[in-house]
Amino acid sequence: MEKKWFTISIYSENNVGLLNRISGIFLKRHINIESLNVSKSEIENVSKFIVVVFCEEEIARKIVGQIEKQIEVIKAFYHLDDETIxxxxxxxxxxxxxxxxxxxxxxxxxxxxxxxxxxxxxxxxxxxxxxxxxxxxxxxxxxxxxxxxxxxSGRIAITKTEMPISALLAKFQKS
Known part of the structure; x- marks a missing residue:
């Protein structure tokens, strides 16, 4: 498989220790984090991590799956450079x-x-x-x-298409 640049977006609650656990997921797979940025997101009380890695798509997919298993993580996505701004x-x-x-x-x-x-x-x-x-x-x-x-600085990024997180949270807020 071919290595490519991936931007991983992680939406989460802002809890102590989460960054350490997320970086541990990359460490276990021997994937270097090329860039990291954490900030408020477009959703109130939700933080957004932007992590840039150079790896195979299968590895990016598995990393996102492992990140989503963290209790505080609402949703994680990975995108190629041409899918982001x-x-x-x-x-x-x-x-x-x-x-x-x-x-x-x-x-x-x-x-x-x-x-x-x-x-x-x-x-x-x-x-x-x-x-x-x-x-x-x-x-x-x-x-x-x-x-x-x-x-x-670390990369800041938004996707060209609408993020599924918006629809997911809209359903959650209506419940």
Whole structure:
């Protein structure tokens, strides 16, 4: 079977220890979590985990099945990249002297639709939101100039089609 990128969406109650148990499911199968984000969801009092993995579809399906066995988990889904709309965010900290001395830095910022979020005497910070390959490309462009610090968020994603969780919860709320 062929390995692919999967975005796993998990809707759950927000309970202590759940993240640890979910990550344990990936650990037992020796699957590396490439990206992880946890936030409020569109449903009141329900959290949404977004986990990105690179594995075979059969493994993704089995992982989702195991995750759904957790008491606090309402529902879990997996999707291929072309079934989702997703973004990541990144911050780059660069020496301030480069902003004025290296014209190419300003072109990199402009060409990548990035923004400068702060400037001080010692450094400036660039913010960029985009897909993984866009952020990787900007990183490679800035690397020769020296990156003082770099941080990247986990993927945030929504599906192109309606999530079955909405219909499931509507039925639950009517009962």
């Amino acid at each position: 997703y973004q990541e965010s990144v911050l780059f900290k660069i020496a301030s002297s480069l902003l004025f001395d290296e014209r190419q830095i300003q072109n990199i910022i402009k060409d990548n639709n990035a923004t400068i979020v702060t400037v001080s005497r010692e450094f400036f910070v660039i913010a960029k939101t985009g897909r993984k390959h866009e952020i990787d490309e900007m990183y490679m462009q800035l690397l020769p100039f020296g990156i003082m610090q770099f941080v990247r």
